[in-house]
Amino acid sequence: MSDIQPPEIRDHADPVEPQYATIKMYASREDIYPREVTGFFANWRWACVWLTQLVFYGVPWLAWNDRQAVLFDLAARKFYLFGIVLWPQDFIYLTALLIICAYSLFLFTTVAGRLWCGFACPQTVYTEIFMWVERKIEGSRSARIKLSKQNWTLAKVSKKCAKHAIWLGIALWTGISFVGYFTPIKTLMQEILLVTLGPWELFWVLFYALATYGNAGWMREQVCKYMCPYARFQSVMFDQDTLIVTYDQQRGEPRSTKTAKNPVLGSCIDCSICVQVCPTGIDIRDGLQYECIGCAACVDACDTVMDKIGAPKGLIRFSTANAIKNNLSEQQVLKSIFRSRVLIYSAILVVIVSVLAINLLTRVPLKLDVIRDRGSMGRELNEGVIENVYKLQIMNTAEANHIYRIKVSGLDSIRLDSPDQIELPGATTKAIPVRVHVDHDHGKQGSNKIWFQLEAIDNPALQVKEKAVFIIPHN
Numbered sequence: 108m109s110d111i112q113p114p115e116i117r118d119h120a121d122p123v124e125p126q127y128a129t130i131k132m133y134a135s136r137e138d139i140y141p142r143e144v145t146g147f148f149a150n151w152r153w154a155c156v157w158l159t160q161l162v163f164y165g166v167p168w169l170a171w172n173d174r175q176a177v178l179f180d181l182a183a184r185k186f187y188l189f190g191i192v193l194w195p196q197d198f199i200y201l202t203a204l205l206i207i208c209a210y211s212l213f214l215f216t217t218v219a220g221r222l223w224c225g226f227a228c229p230q231t232v233y234t235e236i237f238m239w240v241e242r243k244i245e246g247s248r249s250a251r252i253k254l255s256k257q258n259w260t261l262a263k264v265s266k267k268c269a270k271h272a273i274w275l276g277i278a279l280w281t282g283i284s285f286v287g288y289f290t291p292i293k294t295l296m297q298e299i300l301l302v303t304l305g306p307w308e309l310f311w312v313l314f315y316a317l318a319t320y321g322n323a324g325w326m327r328e329q330v331c332k333y334m335c336p337y338a339r340f341q342s343v344m345f346d347q348d349t350l351i352v353t354y355d356q357q358r359g360e361p362r363s364t365k366t367a368k369n370p371v372l373g374s375c376i377d378c379s380i381c382v383q384v385c386p387t388g389i390d391i392r393d394g395l396q397y398e399c400i401g402c403a404a405c406v407d408a409c410d411t412v413m414d415k416i417g418a419p420k421g422l423i424r425f426s427t428a429n430a431i432k433n434n435l436s437e438q439q440v441l442k443s444i445f446r447s448r449v450l451i452y453s454a455i456l457v458v459i460v461s462v463l464a465i466n467l468l469t470r471v472p473l474k475l476d477v478i479r480d481r482g483s484m485g486r487e488l489n490e491g492v493i494e495n496v497y498k499l500q501i502m503n504t505a506e507a508n509h510i511y512r513i514k515v516s517g518l519d520s521i522r523l524d525s526p527d528q529i530e531l532p533g534a535t536t537k538a539i540p541v542r543v544h545v546d547h548d549h550g551k552q553g554s555n556k557i558w559f560q561l562e563a564i565d566n567p568a569l570q571v572k573e574k575a576v577f578i579i580p581h582n
Contacts, residue, residue: 112335133333136326138255141238142248142383155226156235164280167206172506179289185534191467192504192534196311196441196474203463209494210459214452217340219350219425220445221401224337230330231400233281233323234386237274244270248383267371274324275316282316318515328387332398342397345430348443352401352424354392355431362392374422381405381423391423472505477575481541485578494524495577499539506533513541517557518577520546528564547576552581 137221169176171189178187186193186201193200214221224231244266245251254263286308288294298304304312322330331338345351359375375392382390384404387499389396392407409423430440487493503509510530515521525541543557555577 108256118461135518138327138330139388140248140251140255140572141386142405142408143242144384144404144407144411146410148403152226152231152235152402156232159227159229159232161438164284167284167292175291175293175489177288178291181289190506191470192472192506194474194502194504194536196502200463200467203459207456207463208450210456212451212498213344214456216344217346217349217452218449220345221341221399222316224341224400225402226332228400230322230335231402233277233319233388234327236277237323238386240273240277241270244273248374250573273318273323275416278316278320278323279312281310281319282314285313286314293348328398333385333399335378338397338400346448348427350425350427350440351395351404352391352399352406352423352476353395353426353428353431355421355426355575356392357431357434359392359422374413374418380408380412384408422557426461456518461462471569471571472503473511473563473569473571474500474502474504475499475559475571476502477559477573479575479578485580487547487580488544492544493547493550493577493579495543495557497541497575498545499541499559499561501529501531501539502536502537503531503533508532510564512562514560514562515543515557516560519549520544521549521557521577543577547580550577550579554578554580 166177167175171406173185174187176187176189179269180187184195186197212223219501241251254266257263283299284292289311290308295304295308296516298308325333339413359373361373362375362377363372379390381392382388382405384407385391386402386404387398389398389402390401403425406423406425410420413420413422427435427440427443427568429435429443476499478498480498483494483496485493485495493523499513501511508530510528513523513527515523522544523541524544525539529537529539531537547553557575557577558572559575560572562571
């Protein structure tokens with residue numbers, strides 16, 4: 108007889124109920140009290156906090172040529188970046204800069220995971236600052252837990268009020284600094300002191316301050332888990348050679364405190380300190396999770412524990428999936444960084460940066476737009492001369508005043524019948540009408556190509572040329 112059993116006949120009158128998993132798109136916040144951690148990566152994280160905040164708070168106060176060095180003057184439609192003045196026509200440079208920032212983020216993520224999230228993202232930086240204030244006022248992790256559980260007393264109210272007052276102060280100064288990139292910050296401070304702040308400046312100062320206070324003080328990890336889109340799609344940039352914060356399961360398991368009876372257990376003593384220091388409250392020993400922002404607090408905490416029990420560091424470490432699986436050495440991990448995917452990304456990024464740098468270095472701080480008067484298609488004057496009228500839009504994008512000479516060419520006997528010089532202050536624009544004459548017997552009937560040339564008298568290298576059309580009417 109055959110051993111093959113007939114397939115089970117399912118009674119359709121009694122169908123099996125399908126099982127569905129419930130995936131929550133949002134969950135209410137549970138209080139997390141991260142434990143303070145010190146170590147190599149904690150030092151780097153604080154270095155990033157200092158660096159980013161010195162730049163953010165300090166740059167609006169830098170002066171350049173009697174003006175603010177970095178100012179995005181939306182009202183005047185001019186962007187000042189130290190010695191460069193960008194106009195709306197230069198928007199391509201800002202676009203390129205944003206592309207470089209985005210592409211750099213993708214490249215760094217491919218190489219080293221969520222470095223941006225863990226060390227330089229504003230949400231991480233301000234959360235770190237706010238938690239530092241919290242620790243200084245409310246104490247250690249256990250003290251904060253105890254304070255939260257106890258009834259409201261004068262001491263608890265005082266500590267909470269002091270913490271929130273300092274948080275609001277930091278948030279307000281952050282809002283003022285942010286608006287200071289769009290309104291001259293010295294003017295902004297005078298208006299605040301004189302209580303004459305405009306409605307839009309007031310709105311954005313308060314909006315940015317409240318966003319900082321709410322995100323870093325109250326929402327914290329909820330922003331990373333449910334609001335930040337980067338956390339959702341960053342995994343598509345990962346591969347098996349991307350550096351991530353990872354737990355060496357082969358070395359750590361089975362986890363428990365070693366005893367004389369169980370001397371062969373893994374290195375993990377299940378102290379849970381790696382969970383206590385995590386700002387998102389996850390257990391890295393459960394594997395890679397999208398909630399992990401790559402801050403490496405668990406790495407520092409675990410290394411400290413390993414030191415105390417006399418075990419080698421690195422049970423939790425920055426490594427790759429390939430390195431953990433195949434037990435690769437550090438040299439092999441470093442070598443895997445220079446894989447084809449990373450090299451291609453790097454080459455593209457270098458090309459984009461080079462093109463932008465060359466364009467900025469060779470950029471002529473002078474622009475000319477020629478608009479022909481469409482109300483006059485070209486007319487013949489009594490002297491047997493053909494006249495066309497144009498409007499020249501001249502933009503002096505440098506910061507110095509210049510006197511420009513206007514030239515026109517392209518046809519025999521072509522000449523200007525308007526002043527051929529104009530003085531223009533720095534960072535200004537002006538439109539001037541000009542009349543161009545050509546003798547009747549020169550040029551063809553219909554459209555003729557001509558060129559307007561603008562040249563700075565004090566600097567002949569500063570010149571631009573723009574094409575236009577000269578119309579000779581048909582007989």
